[in-house]
Amino acid sequence: MNQYICKLCGYIYDEAAGIPESGIPVGTRFSDLPEDFVCPLCGVGKDEFALLGETTDQVEQDLSADHKPSLDDYSDMQLSAICSNLARGLELQYKPVESALFRDLAAYYKDRAVPVSEPSFDKLMSLVDRDLNELIGKTNEIAKAHEDHGAQRALVWNEKVTKIVKSCLTRYQAGGEAFLDDKNVYICSICGFIFLGDKVPEMCPICKVPSWKFDTVGKR
Amino acid sequence: MAKYAVRNIRLCTKDCLCLYVCPTGATDWENGQIDVETCIGCGDCADACPSAAISMVPFTYPRQQPRKTEVVTVMNELFQSKTEQESIASELPGRLGAAIARANRLMAEDLNREAGFMLPQSDNVKSLLREMLDDPADDFPADKVRELLKRL
Structure with a gap:
């Protein structure tokens, strides 16, 4: 069984899986697909597909250059945030069961995360300052150099929200609990x-x- | 592309045009949702809906956009900083601590979404879930991870 990639959009037709919801049974060879078969995502014909692994075009280069994350790269708190992000995504896709499963995993990782030693207002403020003075700028430069527009968008929001957090902390520092009354x-x-x-x-x-x-x- | 209709109850203004135009009755279901099994994906309900509460979504999502390791590496550094701030803020008293913890969680989610975890059905997510199965902790909810791998 082989996989065929749409050279235009990157859709992969997997012979082993077929497309049962479109009436293409499991195990249907690419060569046995009807001549008028079109890419289910972008609509181009069969001749725009290539056997996966045998093409050198851009789509497949992108696929192989794609960053592959590994579990070891992340702390438990990060895994919690990855899972809660995916839970939100699945909620938007109207998949409540899958969303709830990721919510449970997010809660599990959060519960077992090692607490920060001696959490303090000053420690929080110093991390906020490091983000604003160093990390966000550095990340933005690299995202720009690689023309990663999605990352740059996230950084725009991130910088603004981080500044709001800083202003809240500053006002709290000046006025104590009472400033919120x-x-x-x-x-x-x-x-x-x-x-x-x-x-x-x-x-x-x-x-x-x-x-x-x-x-x-x-x-x- | 095979699609099916979904209704956002929050946006629905109960004009009920979808009930008139649906050829199979899928839009008229006791739980207020559109029945996936009965929906034939024609899109007539979404076209007729005056409040844009119905969307057509695909059974199979397109491949997630590739990301560069250089970008992901620095994004993860900032991501790590936000999760650390969430941990600290959640130990601080009062509503402000709670709000700052939540703000950092939302920023952390946005960053990891843009650093390899956009699409829940992506290979990145599936390979992360498979790695999770090796977790040695006794209380690790492996059954939930397996269920996700089956469903995604």
Whole structure:
């Protein structure tokens, strides 16, 4: 059994799997697909497909150059965030069962993560400053050099939200717990923008989602 | 591409045009969702919906966009920093600590999404799940990981 790749979009036809939902049974050879078969994703014909492993074109070069992550690269807290990210993705795909399974894994990894020793306000502030003064800029330069537009977009949001976090911490440092007394704490459930005030913003100023995407944190 | 219709209850304004145009009755289901088995993927409900609450989604998603190791490596450094800040903030008292912990979780999610984990059905996710199965901890929920590998 072989796999054939669409040279245009990278879709892979797997002979072993077929496409049962489109009436192509498991185990159907590529050569046995009807002549009018088109790529289910982009619609080009059979002659735009190549046997996987035998082509040197861009799509396959991209495939082999794709970064392959490994479990050892990540801490338990990072694995928790990867799992909660995937849970959100599956929720958006309307797959509640799979989403719940990733939520459970995210909770598991979070529970067993080693706590930071002596967590403190100052330690948090120093990490925020390192992100703003060093890490975000460095990451952005590398993302730009490799023309990674998705990463650059994430970094734009990241820098803005990190600045908001810094401003919250600074105000807290100056006024203590009391500075929050007359305010609600709202957070944008998409990008993490924190808003302290009476009324939820009509739109997130960072990622532009409407007010109903905001959550209220605790009760004053 | 074989697709099926899904309804976002949050956006649905109950104009119910989907009930009139659906040729199989899939849009009229007791749980408020569109029945995947009954839906034939014609898209008429999504076209008719006045509130854009119905989307057509594919059974098979396109391959995830490839990422460069150089970019992923630095993105992971920032990702690690955000998870550390989440850990610290969640130990701090009050609503502000909770909000900052949540903000850092959301930023961490966005960063790892853009650093190799965009699509839940991608090879990256599946190979990570397979590696998880070797976890030696007694309480590791391996059954959940296996269930995910089966379903994705």
